[in-house]
Amino acid sequence: MIKLFSRSWMIAVYIFLYLPIVTLVVFSFNNSSLVTVWSHASLRWYTVLANDADLIAAVGLSLKIAFLSALMSVFFGTFTAFALNRYRRFRGRTLLASMASTPLVMPDVIVGLSLLLMLVSMQHWLGFPERGLFTILLGHALLGTAYATVVVTSRLREMDGKLDEAAMDLGCQPFQVFRLVTLPLLVPALVSAFLLTFTLSFDDVVLSSFLSGPGYSTLPMVVFSRARLGLNPTINAVATVTITVVTIAVVASSFYQSHMERKRKRDIALAYSDKNQ
Amino acid sequence: MATGPKVANTREDLLRVEGLTKIYDGAVKAVDNVSLTVATGEIFALLGGSGCGKSTLLRMLAGFETPTKGKIFLADEDITNLPPYKRPINMMFQSYALFPHLSVWENIAFGLRRDHVPNDQIKERVESMLSLVQLGKYAQRKPHQLSGGQQQRVALARSLAKRPKLLLLDEPLGALDKKLRETTQLELVNIIEEVGVTCVLVTHDQEEAMTMASRIAVMSEGYFLQVGAPDEVYEMPNSRQVADFIGNVNMFDGVVEVDEPDHVTVRCDECVHYVGHGISGNKGMSVGVALRPEKILLSKERPQGEFNWCEGEVVEIVYFGDHTTYHLKLPNGKVIKAQEINNTRDLSCGLTWGDRAYARWNDLAMVVVTQ
Numbered sequence: 001m002i003k004l005f006s007r008s009w010m011i012a013v014y015i016f017l018y019l020p021i022v023t024l025v026v027f028s029f030n031n032s033s034l035v036t037v038w039s040h041a042s043l044r045w046y047t048v049l050a051n052d053a054d055l056i057a058a059v060g061l062s063l064k065i066a067f068l069s070a071l072m073s074v075f076f077g078t079f080t081a082f083a084l085n086r087y088r089r090f091r092g093r094t095l096l097a098s099m100a101s102t103p104l105v106m107p108d109v110i111v112g113l114s115l116l117l118m119l120v121s122m123q124h125w126l127g128f129p130e131r132g133l134f135t136i137l138l139g140h141a142l143l144g145t146a147y148a149t150v151v152v153t154s155r156l157r158e159m160d161g162k163l164d165e166a167a168m169d170l171g172c173q174p175f176q177v178f179r180l181v182t183l184p185l186l187v188p189a190l191v192s193a194f195l196l197t198f199t200l201s202f203d204d205v206v207l208s209s210f211l212s213g214p215g216y217s218t219l220p221m222v223v224f225s226r227a228r229l230g231l232n233p234t235i236n237a238v239a240t241v242t243i244t245v246v247t248i249a250v251v252a253s254s255f256y257q258s259h260m261e262r263k264r265k266r267d268i269a270l271a272y273s274d275k276n277q
Numbered sequence: 278m279a280t281g282p283k284v285a286n287t288r289e290d291l292l293r294v295e296g297l298t299k300i301y302d303g304a305v306k307a308v309d310n311v312s313l314t315v316a317t318g319e320i321f322a323l324l325g326g327s328g329c330g331k332s333t334l335l336r337m338l339a340g341f342e343t344p345t346k347g348k349i350f351l352a353d354e355d356i357t358n359l360p361p362y363k364r365p366i367n368m369m370f371q372s373y374a375l376f377p378h379l380s381v382w383e384n385i386a387f388g389l390r391r392d393h394v395p396n397d398q399i400k401e402r403v404e405s406m407l408s409l410v411q412l413g414k415y416a417q418r419k420p421h422q423l424s425g426g427q428q429q430r431v432a433l434a435r436s437l438a439k440r441p442k443l444l445l446l447d448e449p450l451g452a453l454d455k456k457l458r459e460t461t462q463l464e465l466v467n468i469i470e471e472v473g474v475t476c477v478l479v480t481h482d483q484e485e486a487m488t489m490a491s492r493i494a495v496m497s498e499g500y501f502l503q504v505g506a507p508d509e510v511y512e513m514p515n516s517r518q519v520a521d522f523i524g525n526v527n528m529f530d531g532v533v534e535v536d537e538p539d540h541v542t543v544r545c546d547e548c549v550h551y552v553g554h555g556i557s558g559n560k561g562m563s564v565g566v567a568l569r570p571e572k573i574l575l576s577k578e579r580p581q582g583e584f585n586w587c588e589g590e591v592v593e594i595v596y597f598g599d600h601t602t603y604h605l606k607l608p609n610g611k612v613i614k615a616q617e618i619n620n621t622r623d624l625s626c627g628l629t630w631g632d633r634a635y636a637r638w639n640d641l642a643m644v645v646v647t648q
Contacts, residue, residue: 107534165341168361169437171391180387184378267422 021243028236035231045237052234055222059238062202062219065133070198071142074190076141077148077197082151082178085156086164098180103146112210115139131213139207144197151196155189156182290314291475292338292443297347299333299499307333308645309499310347313445317494320469320476322490324483326522330499331479332447338477339368340444351442362391367441371448373432374422381431382407382416388439409468426457431612433465437472446478450485483523487511495519517646520567527573527613529566536560542584543645547607551584552598553640558647565646572642573615575603575634577627586637591628603628604635605636 008095028046032039051053080100103111120137122128129135163185167177203219212221223235292315299308308330315321323331326539336342338349340361349357356364367388375384385406389399405566407413410430419594429452436444448457449465451631466489469476475597478485486493487507495518503510503519517528531545536559543550543566550566558564592612593604615636628634 024328072546077330160372160374162370162372162374163376165361166368166370166376167387168341169339169366169368170388171362173362181376192563264421270422 003267011017020084024236025240025243028233028240030233030236033233035233035236039274045233049234049237049241054217055219055234055238058217058219058222059264061133061216065136065140065208065218066198069137069144069201070194072137072141073144073148073197074152074193076145078152078190080145080149080188081152082182085153100149101146103143104150108143108204108206112139112207114144115207118208131211132216135211135213136208136216136218139211140197140201140204143204143207144200147200148197151193152186152189155186159185283634291317291319291352292477293350293353294338295348295350297334297337297349298345299330299337299342300345306499308337308344311500313477313494313501313504314478317475318473319492320466320490322486322493323477323479323496324481324486324493324523325496326481329496331481331496334496335368335445335477335479338443339366365439365442366445367436367439367443368447369432369436369444369449371451373428373452375428375431375435377420380417380419381412381423384420384431385435385438385459387435392439402438406438409437409471410434413621425453426461429453429461433468433626437468437474441474441605444474444476446476448480448482449478450482451480458485465489495522497522500633503562503646513644514567514646517565520565520646525570525614525616527568527570529568531564531566533558533560533562533564540640541645546609547611548587549584550643551640552643552645556645558645560646566643567646568613568638568643570602570614570616571600571618571640573613573636574638575605575615575617575628577632577634579635580637585615585640585642586635588633588635591630591632591634594628594630605634 027035027038029043030038030039031042031044080096083090084097084100087093115135115138119129119131123130159182163181164177167181168174172180203220204218205224208218208221209224212218217225219238223238226232226235292313294311294313297308311334313321315368322478323334325331326422333342337344337486340356340359340363344357347357348355351365357367365598376387379387379468382403385403386399389402394402403416404413407416411432412427412430412434415423415427415431420431423431424546429449433449453461462485478486478489490506490507493507493510495502495510497518502522503515505513510519511523514523520526529543529545529547529550531543531550533541533556534544535542535548536556538555540554541552541556541558543552543564545566552566556564579588587605587607589605589607591603592606595602598619600616600618603617605613606613607613613636
């Protein structure tokens with residue numbers, strides 16, 4: 001009885017989570033120009049999408065911004081995390097620690113608005129920067145750095161500090177310790193920080209809306225503005241393409257992870273099966 | 278009684294530590310005015326419980342901690358303020374601290390690469406290290422693909438690869454299980470002696486210290502209680518604390534009654550001890566008499582004479598296989614331990630719970646400690 005209940009509960013949750021997405025995917029193959037009415041299956045809206053220069057430009061811009069801002073986030077986030085974890089005491093440590101995590105809790109609207117005000121007055125006094133790709137990038141990197149710091153920090157914390165000491169003991173100067181030991185061991189954390197900040201940036205509509213200038217519309221901004229004018233099945237097609245890409249990436253990475261895990265277990269078993277200890 | 282250090286004192290001193298002190302946060306004295314010298318080729322053990330300052334001392338030798346006061350000399354060169362990467366000292370860490378992203382080969386070569394040793398020499402050196410620790414066929418494995426014992430040997434090879442003047446071992450066998458420890462202990466000493474490197478090791482395990490080291494420093498609360506060869510420290514502890522810390526001991530409190538150059542007697546509540554040598558105390562002084570359990574003989578018959586025996590009731594028998602420990606409750610309530618070797622297959626003295634028994638010992642079995 002309990003089993004039946006928990007199983008149907010699980011199914012209900014899955015339906016709740018995935019039914020909208022399934023609907024969206026199905027309707028992207030709809031021939032009708034009405035989003036909610038099914039006529040018959042076709043690739044009509046994919047053809048429209050392929051010819052929609054605005055939308056494709058928006059996808060390109062979004063990818064570009066996501067890639068660059070993720071790079072910047074990981075770069076700054078790594079150094080912030082490193083400073084916070086490896087150098088125990090310095091002036092302003094507490095300030096830096098709390099400042100680094102503020103963007104996580106601050107509503108995006110506030111961050112976006114304050115950035116906009118700052119940029120507007122900067123442009124007024126300095127004539128720089130023009131709002132557009134660069135300013136969106138700055139906003140996303142600001143937010144991303146906070147997330148990247150958190151991810152890298154947690155990895156640094158669980159890393160054995162003795163490894164640094166061992167490296168130093170064997171003749172590494174502090175920067176060599178970072179380059180030869182800390183950084184290689186951080187790679188998995190850097191990859192996940194990159195993916196996380198990439199997704200955040202690709203997904204962001206609030207900050208982008210505040211910070212973009214004419215001619216610079218990211219994909220979420222385009223989707224959002226078109227949705228207000230009435231839904232168009234092209235959006236479904238875009239969404240389906242995105243979902244497909246994401247799904248492939250997720251499945252591939254989880255396959256890779258489980259493969260590595262199996263390999264690790266095999267290695268350990270191998271080590272202990274040796275008679276010669 | 279003691280044979281003296283295994284290494285003759287005429288050898289030159291490699292490591293000299295003078296008045297080393299480490300104070301944390303301006304208050305906690307982790308290491309308190311420690312001085313020591315270690316001769317070339319010696320294996321020197323720092324032995325003590327957790328928090329006695331032995332690890333802090335080791336970390337100061339390695340350069341990970343800066344001493345608050347004092348100096349460290351290595352081959353007469355002052356290295357007190359050198360950073361770890363400039364000291365000709367290498368350390369084997371307790372958790373081994375092998376680099377997980379590098380192969381066994383690269384782990385061992387790591388230190389050599391930092392010194393820009395030419396590649397052909399690195400190859401030669403790493404291979405000789407691998408054969409020294411018998412891990413040749415594991416060269417391309419990653420550390421997590423090795424068992425604990427193998428990892429330990431990689432760690433040793435890595436710390437020896439740069440041919441350090443001084444090797445530091447932090448609880449070298451701490452992470453291994455008991456069976457493996459015994460074989461590894463001897464193997465480790467053999468390798469260290471083969472290489473001929475001077476060694477300072479830190480341990481909380483007295484057995485490890487005794488089997489590996491030529492000299493032991495017993496540490497407590499940041500300073501040395503006693504420094505000496507293993508048998509010296511065991512058979513002639515200079516204080517209650519040392520007697521207590523190293524091995525098991527029965528401690529009797531008493532007063533010196535007769536004080537002659539060739540013997541003394543100490544009257545205790547439980548019995549009168551006749552000690553067959555003079556002591557550096559005087560008549561009427563209150564002292565402790567330390568008596569190790571394995572030096573006591575048990576019997577059912579009352580011993581002759583008036584000294585060095587006492588009577589009690591067997592309250593506990595602990596069987597260890599190779600020996601049995603009897604707990605004897607004396608008339609005043611004190612419980613002493615006596616260890617009997619099981620040299621036949623039936624229990625040697627036929628004692629059981631509740632029996633009256635006599636414990637006796639000879640006049641050179643105990644040590645009089647004054648503190």
